[in-house]
Amino acid sequence: MALLEIRDFHKSFGKTEVLKGIDLTVGKGETLAVIGSSGSGKTTLLRCLNFLVTPDRGRMYLDGKLLFDAGDAKKLKEDELRERRLHFGLVFQNFNLFPQYTVKENLCLAPKLRMREDPEMKDRAKRAAFLSELDEKAEGLLRKVGLSDRGGAYPCELSGGQQQRVAIARALALSPDILCFDEPTSALDPELTAEVLKVMRSLAADRMTMIVVTHEMSFAAEAADRILFMDRGAVEFDGPSSAAFGPGCTSERLRAFIGSVSGGERPAGHETA
Amino acid sequence: MSFLEITAFLLRGFRISLLIFAVTLAAAIPLGLPIAFCSMSRIKPVAAVSKVFVWIVRGVPLMLQIFIIYYVPGLVFHYQLFGDLDRYFLLNHGIEDAGRIIAVLIAFAVNYACYFSEIYRGGIESISRGQYEAGQVLGMTKSQIFFRVILLQVVKRIVPPMSNEIITLIKDTALANCIMVAEIIKQAKDLAATKALIWPLFYTGAFYLAFVGLLTLLLGRLEKKLSYFSG
């Protein structure tokens, strides 16, 4: 069964219809790459998933259970919204780390605040146990993103690539079911994109469920299981990445798009598929 | 009068200046925050009222505002509120000028709260949306985001403009002498009138300079303390 199912998402800003009925499914452990030209609605789609934007119409199911229905979105209380948001993580294009906190504090802030709100965590011993567990978890995540020695650094002391890796670790610290990325390497110098993509590839290999908006065609071709190609607010292609990047791609527009962003060169990975 | 006696006499006035300074800061720093929030409110009439209020308070000389606060109760309600307070404190507690000082404090607190609110507003609006959104997707509440993520970044950004206002404030306290509050310049003027001594008036500058020097040092330290992060 699909982990995430989106049915008929619509969103307009004023008169501009940005999402025109998006359907998508993501299986558990799957990596979905969302591609498409600028302005096609990719960011808006991710923001809808993370409840930063409320769709005008549509439903969302997680693990087969209804998680969101635009029909009764108005009745949603702030607390319920927060709870549902936690199924998703989001990694932003420009990191958005909290500058006044160290790397490790960035990872631990939100989990700590949640602990303080939790009525079951009133107990001192329980809290101490939680905090030491959280510390271990943070260490583990920093190791995973290759920054175990930078836990005490402030974001301004890190390169863009390092900051983005911290942002990934921060999102993972809340153990989301699905991690979303919005062009995670677009704000980075070319020589720094590789280190971020490497972390994302390792997450994909660990079967973290991910939705990745990206212009990195080689990443989409090699690391993603499926490709969703968006065109002017609609899904133009949805299929396995081998089909998207293979010679037999059914969508003329997708072929043209891939050609344009990879400068005529077909990304490696599926040439012989 | 010896130099020391004159210094002591002026110092008594400067104590009033410092009192006005301290109470104004203590009141205006927190009071500026709700005004800033009103000015940024999504409820249009609230924002409009707040902005007009700030515009008036910032657009009218502080001296005039002191006169308004001091004289309006008598003119409009035929009740000399601050004069009565003056008498009350003098008779019961032996404190001079208390009513007038209260009038000055009200005018100063409101005036500076409006200036601060604009600085706060600028600081809050300069923080990128991404900081709020990062907090939101991490499941934080609005108040957690404000107090844990936004506030310190705002504080860092507003320290320089706040420092300017704070330094202006100590000098503005001289305006209190427009309703005969015995702050330092009023004291010096009294000396000129009763003892035909002009130099103490110029000597008051040394008191201001010393205090401004101290403030500059402290505020510089605060700025340095917040320089461990950028953004």
Ligand SMILES: Nc1ncnc2c1ncn2[C@@H]1O[C@H](COP(=O)(O)OP(=O)(O)O)[C@@H](O)[C@H]1O
């Ligand atoms: N908050 C908003 N208000 C108005 N228009 C918006 C807003 N967010 C996005 N848009 C518009 O929606 C369209 C799609 O934007 P976006 O989802 O960012 O596309 P993409 O990420 O694919 O480049 C753009 O034309 C953009 O101008």
Ligand SMILES: [Mg+2]
């Ligand atoms: Mg985008």
